[in-house]
Amino acid sequence: xxxxxxxxxxxxxxxxxxxxxxxxxxxxxxxxxxxxxxxxxxxxxxxxxxxxxxxxxxxxxxxxxxxxxxxxxxxxxxxxxxxxxxxxxxxxxxxxxxxxxxxxxxxxxxxxxxxxxxxxxxxxxxxxxxxxxxxxxxxxxxxxxxxxxxxxxxxxxxxxxxxxxxxxxxxxxxxxxxxxxxxxxxxxxxxxxxxxxxxxxxxxxxxxxxxxxxxxxxxxxxxxxxxxxxxxxxxxxxxxxxxxxxxxxxxxxxxxxxxxxxxxxxxxxxxxxxxxxxxxxxxxxxxxxxxxxxxxxxxxxxxxxxxxxxxxxxxxxxxxxxxxxxxxxxxxxxxxxxxxxxxxxxxxxxxxxxxxxxxxxxxxxxxxxxxxxxxxxxxxx
Amino acid sequence: xxxxxxxxxxxxxxxxxxxxxxxxxxxxxxxxxxxxxxxxxxxxxxxxxxxxxxxxxxxxxxxxxxxxxxxxxxxxxxxxxxxxxxxxxxxxxxxxxxxxxxxxxxxxxxxxxxxxxxxxxxxxxxxxxxxxxxxxxxxxxxxxxxxxxxxxxxxxxxxxxxxxxxxxxxxxxxxxxxxxxxxxxxxxxxxxxxxxxxxxxxxxxxxxxxxxxxxxxxxxxxxxxxxxxxxxxxxxxxxxxxxxxxx
Numbered sequence: 001x002x003x004x005x006x007x008x009x010x011x012x013x014x015x016x017x018x019x020x021x022x023x024x025x026x027x028x029x030x031x032x033x034x035x036x037x038x039x040x041x042x043x044x045x046x047x048x049x050x051x052x053x054x055x056x057x058x059x060x061x062x063x064x065x066x067x068x069x070x071x072x073x074x075x076x077x078x079x080x081x082x083x084x085x086x087x088x089x090x091x092x093x094x095x096x097x098x099x100x101x102x103x104x105x106x107x108x109x110x111x112x113x114x115x116x117x118x119x120x121x122x123x124x125x126x127x128x129x130x131x132x133x134x135x136x137x138x139x140x141x142x143x144x145x146x147x148x149x150x151x152x153x154x155x156x157x158x159x160x161x162x163x164x165x166x167x168x169x170x171x172x173x174x175x176x177x178x179x180x181x182x183x184x185x186x187x188x189x190x191x192x193x194x195x196x197x198x199x200x201x202x203x204x205x206x207x208x209x210x211x212x213x214x215x216x217x218x219x220x221x222x223x224x225x226x227x228x229x230x231x232x233x234x235x236x237x238x239x240x241x242x243x244x245x246x247x248x249x250x251x252x253x254x255x256x257x258x259x260x261x262x263x264x265x266x267x268x269x270x271x272x273x274x275x276x277x278x279x280x281x282x283x284x285x286x287x288x289x290x291x292x293x294x295x296x297x298x299x300x301x302x303x304x305x306x307x308x309x310x311x312x313x314x315x316x317x318x319x320x321x322x323x324x325x326x327x328x329x330x331x332x333x334x335x336x337x338x339x340x341x342x343x344x345x346x347x348x349x350x351x352x353x354x355x356x357x358x359x360x361x362x363x364x365x366x367x368x369x370x371x372x373x374x375x376x377x378x379x380x381x
Numbered sequence: 382x383x384x385x386x387x388x389x390x391x392x393x394x395x396x397x398x399x400x401x402x403x404x405x406x407x408x409x410x411x412x413x414x415x416x417x418x419x420x421x422x423x424x425x426x427x428x429x430x431x432x433x434x435x436x437x438x439x440x441x442x443x444x445x446x447x448x449x450x451x452x453x454x455x456x457x458x459x460x461x462x463x464x465x466x467x468x469x470x471x472x473x474x475x476x477x478x479x480x481x482x483x484x485x486x487x488x489x490x491x492x493x494x495x496x497x498x499x500x501x502x503x504x505x506x507x508x509x510x511x512x513x514x515x516x517x518x519x520x521x522x523x524x525x526x527x528x529x530x531x532x533x534x535x536x537x538x539x540x541x542x543x544x545x546x547x548x549x550x551x552x553x554x555x556x557x558x559x560x561x562x563x564x565x566x567x568x569x570x571x572x573x574x575x576x577x578x579x580x581x582x583x584x585x586x587x588x589x590x591x592x593x594x595x596x597x598x599x600x601x602x603x604x605x606x607x608x609x610x611x612x613x614x615x616x617x618x619x620x621x622x623x624x625x626x627x628x
Contacts, residue, residue, distance in 0.1 A: 177479075193486045197472070204474035204516065264470045267484045267532040269458050 176203035187281040190274035195281055197268070201258045218289050276372070280320070287319035314361030318349050321367040345370065382410035382445055382460065382539055384431055389440035391430055399595055400426040404440070406590060406600040408573060410540035413566055415586030415603065416575040417615070419623060422592040424575040425467060428542055431573070432456055432464060463533035463541040463570075467548070469525040471517040477528040478513040481535060490536040501564055502531045505557030522549035530558060534565055541565065541572045547581055559585050583615040593623055 180199040184192040262268065295312040349367035384407065391401045401423045408414050408431070418424050429435045430442065433449060433456030442449045444460060457464055472480050485495045502508055506527045511520070517528065526549045533541050547555050562572050562585050576582050582589065589606055591598040599606055599622075603615070610618045 190487055193483050197475070197483050200479065201472060201474050261470075261472055265472055265480075266457055266464055266470075267480070267535070269484075269487050 176200050176207070179203055186285065187277060190270045191277035191281060194262075194268075194270055194274055194278040197262070198258060198278065198282065201261070202254060205258065206254045218293065222293050280372075284320050287316060290319055291316035310359075310361050314364040317361065317364035317368045321349065321364065321371045384408040384410070384540075385441075385443040386430070387441040387443065389430065389438055389442060391426060391435060391438050401430065402595045404597050406597060408590075409571060409588070411566070411569055411571045412587045413562060413571055413585055414573045414588040414590060415582030415615075416573055416590045416592070417577070417579060417582055417619060418592035419594075421594070423595040424592055425544060426595075427590075427592065428544055428573070428575060432462065432542065461537075461539045463535070463538035465526075465529040465533040465541075465543045465546060467544040467575075469522075469529040471520070471525060471528055473518040474516050476513055476516055477508070477511075477520070477524075477531070480517070480528070481531060484532055484535055488536050494536065498531075498535055501561060502527075502534070505560045505564075506531065506554055507557060523551060523554065526550055527554060530561070534561060534570070537568065538570055541570055542575075543572060544575045545577070546574060547576060547578050555581065579614075579616045579619055589615070591619070591622065598622060 176199065180196040180203070182199075184196040186192070187195050291312055294315055295308070299308065345367060349363040386404045386406050389401060389404045390399050392399045404427065416424050416427065426435070430438055444456075449456060456462065471477070475483075481499070482495075490498075499508075503512075508527065508531070511524060512528070517525065520528065526546065530543065530546055533543065546558060550558065559581070562574070565572065572585075574582060574586060583603065586603050588601065589603040590600045606618060607613065607615070610621070613621070
């Protein structure tokens with residue numbers, strides 16, 4: 001019996017489950033002719049995109065780890081052989097499989113939703129296929145630009161040509177210093193120094209993912225918000241809240257290392273208050289673009305400015321609470337159950353803030369307040 | 382500041398041998414104190430006890446007359462102690478200079494004081510371009526040691542603890558380290574130096590602590606120890622005291 005955490009079958013399970021749930025949701029939506037079936041598709045879309053992007057990323061960085069269904073059916077030796085090939089070629093190979101799988105999933109769901117209306121499912125399938133193709137082209141460009149490359153550590157025991165990064169160490173050092181200096185200006189006192197240190201460390205440790213993931217999350221969320229027009233308001237906002245979570249959860253090893261190092265370096269002397277402020281600032285900066293995007297969308301649709309502001313503020317606060325939970329995670333040595341519960345509550349409050357247009361802010365305020373209290377009472381040092 | 386251990390013992394686990402046994406000593410924070418002993422004699426354990434990193438100590442630990450019972454390294458922050466451990470921990474993706482800048486900002490060290498410290502370290506520890514331009518993960522063990530020593534002495538710490546500070550250092554830098562220790566002593570910052578290099582200890586320390594298998598063999602003025610052994614060097618004294626104990 002293969003280890004579920006290691007085998008390709010075990011690793012493909014989440015993706016398979018997602019597809020299955022999507023199909024079920026599609027069938028349920030399609031059963032009621034009056035229901036708005038289309039948003040279900042969009043609700044699943046961000047999760048699909050983020051997961052596709054992340055798994056592709058992992059496959060390219062760590063080709064030997066079976067983390068995605070496209071190597072499904074390939075033996076370990078075959079996957080290892082695949083990893084040794086030129087990355088762009090491998091990407092194209094994988095693209096065909098992935099696009100085929102996603103298109104089949106999309107067609108099945110659309111058929112259920114639109115009671116087999118060919119013109120509807122053809123539209124959706126085309127859009128889905130097109131979006132997938134764009135995503136892969138983007139990844140391909142990254143490989144071609146040598147921004148994405150395997151390193152020796154990705155291939156233990158294998159002899160492999162390590163591609164040189166286009167971004168030289170000197171440029172990276174200068175760029176990270178610039179970003180860190182910008183981060184420092186946003187916060188007061190000791191918190192500013194901690195933010196500066198965090199920015200420097202993270203950008204140099206994993207520059208590409210840290211600089212590419214947040215903009216990508218924004219791009220996908222923006223696409224969903226504006227592409228869906230009037231149909232995806234709530235769904236788009238919920239997706240906007242989930243997006244940073246999905247991205248940041250996958251990046252936790254990077255943050256873990258940075259946080260662990262901060263604890264070990266006894267020469268940094270800071271107060272817990274400074275660290276909490278630094279985390280909150282980081283959370284706010286991460287979330288602000290999402291809130292701005294939602295605000296733009298709401299403004300586009302019109303409505304009272306006061307209630308609109310409250311609604312957007314509610315979503316921003318919920319996002320901050322959620323992101324603050326994630327930053328707390330980076331500073332804990334373990335993912336504790338209270339922290340997990342707090343993160344889940346923040347997410348729920350965020351969704352409620354989206355669902356209740358005016359007074360949803362109340363939930364967000366409570367979520368953020370609870371998170372701050374949690375941060376205050378759970379200082380590791 | 383006076384660090385006093387009164388009849389202190391420590392074992393890493395219940396039922397195991399004591400790593401430190403009935404230690405009774407005082408360390409003055411304005412003096413340079415050498416801590417010598419064979420491998421496994423308890424030097425690093427003693428340092429960890431002094432820095433509050435080990436809890437469940439038997440006996441009393443007193444700083445300036447006030448009892449201390451605090452784990453988690455808080456003593457380092459509360460009493461402004463600089464510490465360069467044997468296994469150097471650095472922020473691997475930052476340059477040494479960046480770490481120094483950030484540590485200085487967090488400790489609220491003024492720009493002139495920072496510049497003055499940097500000048501002292503640069504001249505004596507031979508900090509060259511690598512300190513400003515290279516990330517710590519690319520440093521050699523000697524470079525890492527220098528960075529750790531600089532961080533320990535940065536600003537005006539009340540006391541500094543150096544664990545095996547000469548490991549990996551070239552002769553010129555060892556000489557420079559002595560100059561730094563002396564300069565900081567003149568500025569009012571004493572140092573506890575745990576080292577196997579007895580010549581280094583002899584030439585820098587005012588006081589001396591000798592440990593053997595977790596027990597205290599000597600704690601007091603180095604000159605008095607030398608005088609009691611008819612002017613012998615510390616190396617000769619150490620050999621005469623411990624040659625029968627060391628395998």
